[in-house]
Structure formats: structure tokens, C-alpha cells
Amino acid sequence: MTSRVGKASLRSKIMSAQEAATFIKDGDNVGMSGFTGAGYPKAVPVALAARIREEHAAGRPFSVGVWTGASTAPELDGALAETGGVRTRLPYQSDPVTRARINEGTIDYNDIHLSHLGPLVREGFLGNLDVAVIEVTAITDDGRLIPSSSIGNNKVWLDEADKIVLEVNSWQSMDLEGMHDVYEKFALPPYRQPLQMTRPGDRIGQPYLSVDNEKIVAIVETEQSDRNTPFKPLDETSKAIAGHFIEFLEHEVSRGRLPKELLPLQSGVGNIANAVLAGLLDSKFEGLTSYTEVIQDGMVELIDAGKLTVASATAFSLSPDAAEQMNNDAARYRRNIILRPQEISNHPELIRRLGVIACNGLIEADIYGNVNSTHIMGSRMQNGIGGSGDFARNAYISCFVTPSTAKGGAISAIVPFVSHVDHTEHDTSVIVTEQGLADLRGLAPRKRAKLIIEKCAHPTYRPMLEEYVERAGKVANGQHTPHDLMRAHEWHQRFIAEGTMMPGR
Structure with a gap:
């Protein structure tokens, strides 16, 4: 050496x-x-x-x-x-x-x-x-x-x-x-x-x-390589989430709320976020830019395809094959990629000024749009909030994506009330699951609840959520954001006790 x-x-x-x-x-x-x-x-x-x-x-x-x-x-x-x-x-x-x-x-x-x-x-x-x-x-x-x-x-x-x-x-x-x-x-x-x-x-x-x-x-x-983890092959759930998100972007362009080349994209780390990037590869969008935390495989593919002109981040998060490709061809990629300190890549002023479209994962969201991205069943830390809050609070459009269920259907990602709040309803513009997309902008809480249940919840859990909303409307001490506080976390308690949120299993 x-x-x-x-x-x-x-x-x-x-x-x-x-x-x-x-x-x-x-x-x-x-x-x-x-x-x-x-x-x-x-x-x-x-x-x-x-x-x-x-x-x-x-x-x-x-x-x-x-x-x-x-x-x-x-x-x-x-x-x-x-x-x-x-x-x-x-x-x-x-x-x-x-x-x-x-x-x-x-x-x-x-x-x-x-x-x-x-x-x-x-x-x-x-x-x-x-x-x-x-x-x-x-x-x-x-x-x-x-x-x-x-x-x-x-x-x-x-x-x-x-x-x-x-x-x-x-x-x-x-x-x-x-x-x-x-x-x-x-x-x-x-x-x-x-x-x-x-x-x-x-x-x-x-x-x-x-x-x-x-x-x-x-x-x-x-002389040691970074520890890179391969991304999982795209499944039908991830593809469906990506499809809903891209359809939403196309709709925003058609309504004149986004330019045809979109605004700078931010993508959280993980397989679903990478699926969204892969979906953009097959979309009609050209001349894209990114202002984000990490460069993932999907962004490298967009650069190779000539669809992404510049990607600004603070780090790579690449599969082993993509990391080898980056090492072999960094001289070419540095024309399109800029790595910055995270004080800059995650700076709220810049995120707001540039009009970033943020897309991050979650653990669970509730019917009013509050998001938990860190804790399992309220108490157990998973990874941490990372940069999702920097982008969610300051983005032009703040999107959260997730499969509608986990653990083979034992957990619903859409619940009556999240067990821990990382991003309040005020920081959530859009929620996307494989079931559909809920655009929450401009909606009062009760209308958000109706839309999230209809568009994002898994059909197995949808009747339970509708029942909760009906019951909460009768017992809550106000009708702005109705909750049945005695039963708001009943689903989480059932999972801890029985291993499923679904009753009678």
C-alpha cells in the first residue's frame, strides 16, 4: 500500500x-x-x-x-x-x-x-x-x-x-x-x-x-471497504407505493404546482425510498435534481440514465456493487454529485429555500397524520429520527411512505393514535402506502382521518379504524380532533399482550 x-x-x-x-x-x-x-x-x-x-x-x-x-x-x-x-x-x-x-x-x-x-x-x-x-x-x-x-x-x-x-x-x-x-x-x-x-x-x-x-x-x-448492504429486490408493495407517489407528482405538475422537472428531491434511506427512485427511472420526468442526505443506488442509476443532473448529499449509502462502481468511476460522478457537511445538507433554511420534496419512511402514522418514525410500541427505540425531521418540517411537500401492514399483517401502520410522536400532523403533507395516497394539505383533522383510512389503511384494519372514529366522536370532549383516550392505544396494548393488533386471533 x-x-x-x-x-x-x-x-x-x-x-x-x-x-x-x-x-x-x-x-x-x-x-x-x-x-x-x-x-x-x-x-x-x-x-x-x-x-x-x-x-x-x-x-x-x-x-x-x-x-x-x-x-x-x-x-x-x-x-x-x-x-x-x-x-x-x-x-x-x-x-x-x-x-x-x-x-x-x-x-x-x-x-x-x-x-x-x-x-x-x-x-x-x-x-x-x-x-x-x-x-x-x-x-x-x-x-x-x-x-x-x-x-x-x-x-x-x-x-x-x-x-x-x-x-x-x-x-x-x-x-x-x-x-x-x-x-x-x-x-x-x-x-x-x-x-x-x-x-x-x-x-x-x-x-x-x-x-x-x-x-x-x-x-x-x-485499506478496508465500507460496510455496504445490498438493497432487497423490489416487491409488489414497494412498486405500488412508488407508483402512487409518482402519479401524485405528475398530478402536481399538471395542476401547475410543480415545474415539469420537479423540485429538488430528498429520499430517506431504505428499500422503499430506493423503489421510489427506481420508479422515477421509468417515469417521464427529466432534468431532476436532488438535495438530500445520502446518495443511494437509485440516484446513481438516474444519473447514469441522464435523468438526474445533480445530487447533493453528505454521504453515500450504496449496495456493494454500486459502491464498487462509484470507486471505479468517481471522476465521472463528481460532475453530478456533491458531498457536504450535514450542517449544510440538512440545513432547515436551505431545505425551505430550495423547495425540497421530502420522502421518508415511518413506523406508524395515525388517522390525523401524526407520524412515529423511531419507537416500536411506544417504548423500544428502533434507529432514531435521523434527518427526517429536518426535511419534514421544512419541505415544500413532506411525504411519508410505508407498507400498510407489518409482521405478516399483525401490525397496522395506520393506527388510531401513534404510540410516539416524531413528526406532528402539521409536518405531514402526504402519506403513501401500497393501498393509495392521502394528500392531507388543507384538510381539517376529521377530514384527514377519513382520507387516511380510505386511501392508506389496509382493508383488514379499515373497519376497525372507522369504528374508532365513530366511537371517538361520541365520547371525545371536543369534535376538532376526536379521540377516545381510554382506547386510543388499545391496538398497541393488544399487540404487546397477544402478538397482533387484530382482535380474536
Whole structure:
């Protein structure tokens, strides 16, 4: 492996991951790179996990706070969670071991809007950031950093950390150089300045991460791929959801509420969101743009087809095949793709200004349009809110997509009252299931309930929802948003007790 550490004075700091991990102490807060399994450090977290186990075996306490951009991979979240040495975790995760620790109460999880974390750290509210561990593609001759397959909160970590450990990963393509746009002038109030962007493809920063080289205490050279997960083949449910959504976009264009090339698209992570992108590939839309968090396979396919002119995000979330394709052809893709810090990719002002069409998944929605995207049956954390709130609150049109049922029909995604609220009815414009689409804009609550039940609920659960609405209208203490508070969460209670929301099974 040829060294990618260009600055000669930094080469003396090259060491093993085990040596680098010694710079992290018990009680430290550690800012790690990584966003949706892209661009996370791959060697130092494993070495740190081994060190934590050694300390615990010797009867000595050792725990750290783990801060990232978003989710990472088993080599980071899983390895550290297994040791019992993660004290706190924020702002988002998707690791099964970490999830189990959170739900048993041994990891304090702070589920934060992704656009909010950077400012919270910069203002010192979350405490000191002791160490940053950041993966990069290379270090230039003058000490600047070429980012890898995600940026996330890396700029914040580099600015705020006392000590910096870099992993220079030669698996990452050198042709990523020039794809990134790092805004350097982020300030806290009252010194903030307007962000000079009016289009998704505008560049307002530089293609490198700048860093105080004096804070770099260790450099670890690696050659390991990102942990990429294949997308599931498109099923009929996903195709139906995508079809309803695209038909809605076509309708909005025909009514003059959207331009023929649409407005910038945001797509949440996952198979259904990727199905929507695949549906756009076969649609009549041309000249599309995207302002989102992650570049998924569907967006790469839209670029290849000439339908997507620019995609702005903070990270990749690609299948193994698409990641290999991106590595092999990054020089071409950087004409269409811009990766930014998540302080920019998820910035509410920019989302509102650009008029983003947001499309995110959910766990459940209720008959009035409140959305739960984080908790199973009210109490168990699944992954976290991620950036969905940044986009839902500020989008031109905020859409949520989901199959109408889960667990083989034992769970209805449309319920009388969500068991946890992440996005209120005020932030929900459209709900889509394979059954149909409910456009909630301009509707009072009772009319929203009628439309959601008619268009989105599975036929098996539709009569139960209609019965709830009728009963709630008789017992509620008002008719604006009628609820039967004694029975509003009856379905969830039945599932916990019997394993199904459907009575009599």
C-alpha cells in the first residue's frame, strides 16, 4: 500500500490502530466519522474495543461517549457496544447490538435531529469533545484532508476536538477529490451569515477538510471497504407505493404546482425510498435534481440514465456493487454529485429555500397524520429520527411512505393514535402506502382521518379504524380532533399482550 500521507512532517505520526487507541481515555467523548455505513473509521474502533475489554477484565472502569454523523457499521457501533463501554451514543444508530443496549438501558441514547447536533457541540452544550477519529481518503502535501465517502459531522469534530486521530483509507478512490464542498464559515448566533445557495448544485466551500495539524496525534493507514448492504429486490408493495407517489407528482405538475422537472428531491434511506427512485427511472420526468442526505443506488442509476443532473448529499449509502462502481468511476460522478457537511445538507433554511420534496419512511402514522418514525410500541427505540425531521418540517411537500401492514399483517401502520410522536400532523403533507395516497394539505383533522383510512389503511384494519372514529366522536370532549383516550392505544396494548393488533386471533 502506497502511503497517502502527503505532508512529510505528519508521516512520523503514522502508527498502528492499537497505538492510536491509547490516546482515548476513560470518560472521553469521541467524535467518529461515518454516515450510513460510509466513511467511518474501521481500525481504531476495533482496537479501542479490545482495549476496553482489557481494562474491564482487569477490573478497571472504561467507557466513552460515541458521537457520529449518523449510523456506522459493526466495526464501530457493534464492536464498541459489545464491550459495555459505550456510555452515551448520539445522534443516530442502526446497529442491532447498540439498539439492544439502548433498550435495556445500559447506553444513554440522545436521539437528535441531524442538523441540530453540530451547533449543540459548537456551543459546548454537550460537553467537551476530547478526541476525533476521522477517516479520510488522503492527506495533501500542505496538510489538508481529502474526505472519503461521507462528510457528516467531520468538520465539527475536527474544529472542536482536543486531539485528532486520522485513518487514511486507500480503499477509498482518489478520484473522490473534488467531489466534496466543505463550508468553512459556520458560526453561532449572532454571527451567522446567509448561506449563498439557491440551487442544489451551488458550491459554497472548498473540496477539502482543513485541520490544525498540531492537533493530529496519530495517523493509521488502512485499506478496508465500507460496510455496504445490498438493497432487497423490489416487491409488489414497494412498486405500488412508488407508483402512487409518482402519479401524485405528475398530478402536481399538471395542476401547475410543480415545474415539469420537479423540485429538488430528498429520499430517506431504505428499500422503499430506493423503489421510489427506481420508479422515477421509468417515469417521464427529466432534468431532476436532488438535495438530500445520502446518495443511494437509485440516484446513481438516474444519473447514469441522464435523468438526474445533480445530487447533493453528505454521504453515500450504496449496495456493494454500486459502491464498487462509484470507486471505479468517481471522476465521472463528481460532475453530478456533491458531498457536504450535514450542517449544510440538512440545513432547515436551505431545505425551505430550495423547495425540497421530502420522502421518508415511518413506523406508524395515525388517522390525523401524526407520524412515529423511531419507537416500536411506544417504548423500544428502533434507529432514531435521523434527518427526517429536518426535511419534514421544512419541505415544500413532506411525504411519508410505508407498507400498510407489518409482521405478516399483525401490525397496522395506520393506527388510531401513534404510540410516539416524531413528526406532528402539521409536518405531514402526504402519506403513501401500497393501498393509495392521502394528500392531507388543507384538510381539517376529521377530514384527514377519513382520507387516511380510505386511501392508506389496509382493508383488514379499515373497519376497525372507522369504528374508532365513530366511537371517538361520541365520547371525545371536543369534535376538532376526536379521540377516545381510554382506547386510543388499545391496538398497541393488544399487540404487546397477544402478538397482533387484530382482535380474536
